[in-house]
Amino acid sequence: MRERDVRTSAADRQSASEEAHGLAPTDEQSLTSDPYIKLTLLPEKKHRVKTRVLRKTLEPAFDETFSFYGVAAARVPELALHFNVLSFDRFSRDRVIGETLVPLAGLDLSEGRVLMSREIVKRNVKKCVGRGELLLSLCYQSTSNTLTVVVLKARQLPRTENNNGPIDPYVKVNLYQGKKRVSKKKAHVKKCTPNPVFNDVFVFDLPSDGGLRDTSVELLLLDSERARGGGGGGGDSHGSKPVLGRLVLGTDAPGTPGQHWREICEHPRRQIAKWHAMLED
Numbered sequence: 001m002r003e004r005d006v007r008t009s010a011a012d013r014q015s016a017s018e019e020a021h022g023l024a025p026t027d028e029q030s031l032t033s034d035p036y037i038k039l040t041l042l043p044e045k046k047h048r049v050k051t052r053v054l055r056k057t058l059e060p061a062f063d064e065t066f067s068f069y070g071v072a073a074a075r076v077p078e079l080a081l082h083f084n085v086l087s088f089d090r091f092s093r094d095r096v097i098g099e100t101l102v103p104l105a106g107l108d109l110s111e112g113r114v115l116m117s118r119e120i121v122k123r124n125v126k127k128c129v130g131r132g133e134l135l136l137s138l139c140y141q142s143t144s145n146t147l148t149v150v151v152l153k154a155r156q157l158p159r160t161e162n163n164n165g166p167i168d169p170y171v172k173v174n175l176y177q178g179k180k181r182v183s184k185k186k187a188h189v190k191k192c193t194p195n196p197v198f199n200d201v202f203v204f205d206l207p208s209d210g211g212l213r214d215t216s217v218e219l220l221l222l223d224s225e226r227a228r229g230g231g232g233g234g235g236d237s238h239g240s241k242p243v244l245g246r247l248v249l250g251t252d253a254p255g256t257p258g259q260h261w262r263e264i265c266e267h268p269r270r271q272i273a274k275w276h277a278m279l280e281d
Contacts, residue, residue, distance in 0.1 A: 216250030245278025
C-alpha cells in the first residue's frame with residue numbers, strides 16, 4: 001500500500017496546496033474519493049481556506065496558492081498550518097480522510113518557497129457499527145399533500161445471524177397514520193452486497209389534510225433469502241426474511257430521524273437527504 005501523504009509548500013505568510021498521493025477511498029462502490037483540503041492557520045484559527053473539490057481521484061493535484069494577510073513576521077514561528085483532507089459528499093457530512101500539522105517554527109522562510117511532504121494521519125473517528133446506515137431523501141409537498149421517500153443507498157450492513165455468506169438487501173417502506181399502517185412499498189433487491197445502491201423513489205398520498213402531524217414512516221432493511229432457497233415467503237409479511245435494521249421517522253422520533261422530519265415539515269417542497277443509523281428490529 002502506498003504511503004498516504006500531502007505535498008505542500010510555504011513562504012512568508014503564504015501557503016500552497018499542491019498534491020496528495022495514495023488517499024484512502026471513501027466511496028465503497030467506485031473505490032474513489034472526491035478530495036479537497038481545508039487549511040487553517042493555528043492557533044487562533046482566524047485564517048481558514050480550502051481548495052476546490054477534485055472528483056473521483058485518490059491522487060489529486062490541486063496546485064493552489066493562498067495568502068494570509070495581517071500576520072506579523074515575528075509571530076510566524078509561533079504558528080502552525082493544519083491540513084485537513086476530506087472527501088465531499090453532497091448528501092451528508094463530508095468524510096475525513098486524514099490530517100497533518102506543519103509547525104512553522106522549524107522552517108526557514110527567508111529563502112522563499114519551501115517544499116515539504118507530510119504523511120496524512122487518519123483521524124480517530126468512530127466508525128458506524130451495529131446495523132449499518134441508510135441514506136434517505138424526503139420531500140413533503142403541502143399543495144398535493146404527498147410525501148416522497150427516496151431510498152438512495154446503504155452502507156456497512158451486517159450479515160444475518162444464520163448467514164455467513166453475502167447478503168441480498170432490500171428495503172420495505174411502511175406509512176403509518178397514528179398506529180395504523182395505511183400504505184406499504186418495497187425497494188428492489190440488490191444482490192450480494194453490504195453497501196447497496198437503491199435509488200428507489202416512492203410517492204405516498206397522505207391520508208388526511210393534517211399534513212405530517214400524525215404521520216410516520218417505518219423502513220425495514222431485510223435480507224432476501226430467495227437466492228439461497230430460504231424463507232421464500234410471499235405477500236406482505238417479511239416473516240422469515242432476516243431483518244438487518246429498522247428506522248422510524250416522525251414528529252416524536254429522537255435524534256437525526258426527528259431532525260430530518262422537522263426539516264421537511266418546515267421546508268415543504270425541498271428535497272432533504274440525510275444518513276441514518278439503523279437500529280435493531
